[in-house]
Amino acid sequence: MSTMAESSSTRRRLTSVVVAALLAAGLWVFRGPVVAWFTLTSGGGAPSAAAPPRTLAGASDGGGPDAADEIDYWTCTMHLSVHQKGPGNCPICGMKLVPVMRSRQQDAVVTIDEARRQLIGVRTAAVTAGPMRSTFRALGHVAYDESAFVDVSLKVRGWITRLYVDKTGERVARGQTLFTLYSPELYGAQQDFLLATQATVADEAPGGGARVSPLARAARQRLRLLGLSDPRIDEVARKGAPDENVPFVAPASGFVIEKDVVEGASVEAGMRLFRLAALDKVWVEADVYEADLAHVRVGQHADVTLDYLPGQSYDARVASIYPYLDPRTRTGRVRMELANKRLELRPGMYANVALNADLGDRVQVPAAAVVYTGPRRLVFVDLGQGRFRPQEVQVGTEADGAYEVLSGLHAGDLVATSGVFLIAAEARISGASKYWEGGDAGDSAGVPKTGAPR
Secondary structure, eight states: OHHHHHHHHHHHHHHHHHHHHHHHHHHHHHHHHHHHHTSOOTTOOOOOTTSOSSOOTTOSSSOOOOGGGSEEEEEOSSOTTOOBSSOOBOTTTOOBOEEEEHHHHHHOOEEOOHHHHHHHTOEEEEOEEEEEEEEEEEEEEEEEOGGGEEEEEOSSOEEEEEESOOSTTOEEOTTOEEEEEEOHHHHHHHHHHHHHHHTOOOOBOTTSOBOOOHHHHHHHHHHHHTTOOHHHHHHHHHHTSOOSSEEEEOSSOEEEEEEOOOTTOEEOTTOEEEEEEOOSEEEEEEEEEGGGGGGOOTTOEEEEEOTTSTTOEEEEEEEEEEEEEETTTTEEEEEEEEEOTTOOOOTTOEEEEEEEEEEEEEEEEEGGGOEEETTEEEEEEEEETTEEEEEEOEEEEEETTEEEEEESOOTTOEEEEESHHHHHHHHIIIIIGGGGTTOOTTSTTOOOOOOOOO
């Protein structure tokens, strides 16, 4: 068994050595075409190491063998930091160095012949100017309409003798009895009212009516301030006896969302016993990213959908924008109001909110044309005859696959939208490498600064 294991291990090692040898041989055989891919010759061939320090055929715009077309330095396609005065191999990886032409250093134009352009799939599109509409989505949730909250509290101390509404979530109607209360203070105030009413002097007033004494009016006002309604006070006066267990009714219709009392409990003045909420109208609160808040306005249209009701959309309007951000998520809250007559929308549900902003007329470039190079944004302008020039741009809002152009392009400019990264790689090798190294636009990289109107 040991001999078989050793034989298997030996075979695996031999297989690994053979595979490594084949890979090395393949890289050696195909290193020329790989290097040739990134050169700027119109035919795509790599320059010979013995070639004189002149530009390759067709490398410059003019094609003449002047001093501007001389080779500036030699570099490695894999290590652009390598700068040598003559041809040779890369000291880091051993690949053959390729020349960087002086003319390319000046104008940073990349030339790609038609055959290679079709091979790498280069396509172009025009920069346009027209209306721009931004649609962005936000996650929201259904919430209670806080303006419809009603609290039930007491103005006297007492004891709950009977509780008629004893469950959270129960629906109540305005005027429905919630509980009865025994309160010594309220009982005494009723007795004072009855005594003052019975002691009223009935003088004949002009018109034949009876005049109510100030004492009776004060006693009635005291009962009002303690929480009794006028119909309840009139009922006490009609009976001629105080109520021991005074009923308290719901001040509004809605659902009980908070209940802080049980039957027989002792309650204090000012204590909240119930909180009622009407659900015929609800809020949808959405968290909008900080970058999108600039495009949100009060009255703006929004589409609201819920997973609970697939296929159904609610038309809403922005009612309010909260004046602060959540410091953890860096989002601002936007509130919309929705009618809820059928009670389909329930507080706590998640909602998907799509906000539409009309940005007006803007100069726009396809998003696929923009290359990020650290602090810069680049596009490659098609100059015709297979030539592309890198151009720095400043972009703004992104919407529907396009960026707003703040500067750097004009409407009608042709830019590369496909194969952009291969063009960028060739531009780095061919002489615009300084542009990726942090130089200012318009410096030796030769990328001009031009402004475009918004």
